[in-house]
Amino acid sequence: MPAVDLLVAVAGLALIAWVNWYFFLAGQRAVQASSGSSGRQEVTVTVRGGYEPSAVRVQAGQPLSLVFDRQESSGCSEEVVIRDFGVRRYLPAFQKTAVELTPSGPGTHEFTCGMGMLRGRLIVE
Numbered sequence: 001m002p003a004v005d006l007l008v009a010v011a012g013l014a015l016i017a018w019v020n021w022y023f024f025l026a027g028q029r030a031v032q033a034s035s036g037s038s039g040r041q042e043v044t045v046t047v048r049g050g051y052e053p054s055a056v057r058v059q060a061g062q063p064l065s066l067v068f069d070r071q072e073s074s075g076c077s078e079e080v081v082i083r084d085f086g087v088r089r090y091l092p093a094f095q096k097t098a099v100e101l102t103p104s105g106p107g108t109h110e111f112t113c114g115m116g117m118l119r120g121r122l123i124v125e
């Protein structure tokens with residue numbers, strides 16, 4: 001096998017390994033929304049230089065309160081955007097803001113700050 005082919009093959013394998021590792025770790029960090037008695041699921045995401053947890057697992061078809069607890073005044077995180085659900089919400093500093101939505105079918109939806117710098121994922125199952 002020519003050296004360049006070998007290089008491409010090794011690079012490809014390294015990429016596959018990285019992708020698996022990334023999604024495995026991201027999956028490990030995902031937090032499951034807790035279900036209330038009314039069938040409403042709720043999860044709190046801390047906003048401080050990023051989103052913690054950065055991945056949230058929720059059930060499809062059930063109303064969801066996604067509570068953003070913003071613990072900073074840095075301008076970067078003052079807005080949260082969930083584009084797939086048409087959400088753009090101002091998050092007052094040092095307050096909790098609940099975004100209410102009902103995720104329909106399974107899928108992964110990104111939530112970001114207004115500039116798309118901070119990122120989190122809403123995993124609908």
Ligand SMILES: [Cu+2]
Nearest residue numbers: 076113115117
């Ligand atoms: Cu930002």
